[in-house]
Amino acid sequence: MVSSTALAVTALTLTAACSGNPGSATASAGRTEVIGAFYPMVWIAERVGGADVSVRGLTKPGAEPHDLELTPRQIADVGKAKFVVYVKGVQPAVDEAVAQHAKDRSLDAASVVKTLPLTAEESEAEHAGEEHSEEGHGHETSYDPHIWLDPSRLATIATTLGERLAAADPAHAAGYRANAASVAGELGALxxxxxxxxxxxxxxxxxxxxxxxxxxxxxxxxxxxxxxxxxxxxxxxxxxxxxxxxxxxxxxxxxxxxxxxxxxxxxxxxxxxxxxxxxxxxxxxxxxxxxxxxxxxxxxxxxxxxxxxxxxx
Missing domain, CATH: 3.40.50.1980 (Nitrogenase molybdenum iron protein domain)
Structure with missing residues (x-):
């Protein structure tokens, strides 16, 4: 028996595919659909993908990303995208959506660089106000997920993304690899x-x-x-x-x-x-x-x- 949730996601997917909204299948015909969970992942996806990808962000520009709640349409977008770039541990709702709908078509950027454990002071700061909070926000990773603030780590992510996009879209593999090398060079200079x-x-x-x-x-x-x-x-x-x-x-x-x-x-x-x-x-x-x-x-x-x-x- 098909669940109501599955039917809703299917309906939303069909609606998105038939619409003319920016980022829809119609608007990006001929380009690989890529989702970036929030700004740094959108930026790196746009730079590495170049003209051959259509990148959609899950987090609105200027919005604080940590406690993002996904709409049914956004979950459907995750399910139909060719590739998803995210950082596990930043946005629990995105982690769940990727695990359920895009596990084999995604890059967890934290998985390709060396992560750092939270320091004692960071851990203390994370829990210092809990006695005043009615409920936690669901950030349960043992490591610091803010990997993009080290340009050298982001360069590694760019290189990896170039290879993953090349595998997902072989027709444009050379372009993805060239773009990745270029942005990695810029990040190296930074x-x-x-x-x-x-x-x-x-x-x-x-x-x-x-x-x-x-x-x-x-x-x-x-x-x-x-x-x-x-x-x-x-x-x-x-x-x-x-x-x-x-x-x-x-x-x-x-x-x-x-x-x-x-x-x-x-x-x-x-x-x-x-x-x-x-x-x-x-x-x-x-x-x-x-x-x-x-x-x-x-x-x-x-x-x-x-x-x-x-x-x-």
């Missing part, structure tokens, strides 16, 4: 810029709105101290805020970093209590619709913000 820019800094500790920058810190010899954990919605307890104030003062931290997609109120409160300034550090989880920014430009702006806050020469 990696060198970060290494040089953060090599000589008087301050190696930086405080972030949530635990998104562990890979960046590990790659370039810095130390991240997060206010919230992997999920930015987990607000810290008063005890955690008091501990953070001591960390800021003891380490002579000059700046508390806020984010573009998360309310700055907690970070501003901490900065006021500690007597320091705030600045923006973008975890690149989303870029506003119509923005001229992309991964490379935002990362270069992050580098400048870190250099200023850390008194780098």
């Amino acid at each position: 990696d060198k810029e970060f290494a040089a820019g953060l090599r000589q800094c008087s301050q190696k500790t930086f405080v972030t709105a949530h635990a998104a920058f562990g890979y960046l810190a590990d790659r370039y010899g810095m130390k991240q101290v997060p206010i919230a954990g992997v999920d930015p919605q987990n607000e810290p307890s008063p005890k955690r805020l008091a501990e953070l104030t001591r960390v800021v003062r003891d380490n002579k931290v000059s700046t508390i970093f806020t984010e573009t997609l998360v309310s700055p109120k907690v970070a501003q409160t901490l900065a006021k209590e500690a007597g320091v300034r705030t600045a923006s550090l973008d975890p690149l989880e989303g870029v506003a619709e119509g923005s001229k920014d992309d991964y490379l430009s935002v990362m270069r702006r992050n580098l400048q913000a870190l250099r200023t806050a850390s008194s780098c020469t």
Whole structure:
């Protein structure tokens, strides 16, 4: 007996295939349909796929991705796409949809790079506010999923994606591999810029709105101290805020970093209590619709913000 859910997904798939909406089968005829779970995966899919793919993002531009809830239509899109690129552990709803509908047509970017376990401070930040929360958000991975904030890891993901797209669409294999090599080269150059820019800094500790920058810190010899954990919605307890104030003062931290997609109120409160300034550090989880920014430009702006806050020469 066919379930009502299966019938609904089938109906939605047929509707999408017959519609003229952007990203539908009609609008992208002749191009390989690829889904990116959220901005960094959309960006890498567009760069590696080039003109031969039609990329659809599951997370709206400018929206915070961690607690995304998928609509039935989006689940249907996952089921019919030629390929899906995601990071397991960032969006539980996407993890579930891929496991059920696209397991053999997907790339979990976290599976092709070395992941880092959550540090003690990151783990503490992740659970610090749980006593004030009615329910968790479902982030149960033992590793930090924010792999895209290390350009060298993202370069590896680009290379792997090029090979996987080549296997999924052999007619355009040469183009995918060439595009992957090109973007990996750009990311390699960005990696060198970060290494040089953060090599000589008087301050190696930086405080972030949530635990998104562990890979960046590990790659370039810095130390991240997060206010919230992997999920930015987990607000810290008063005890955690008091501990953070001591960390800021003891380490002579000059700046508390806020984010573009998360309310700055907690970070501003901490900065006021500690007597320091705030600045923006973008975890690149989303870029506003119509923005001229992309991964490379935002990362270069992050580098400048870190250099200023850390008194780098």
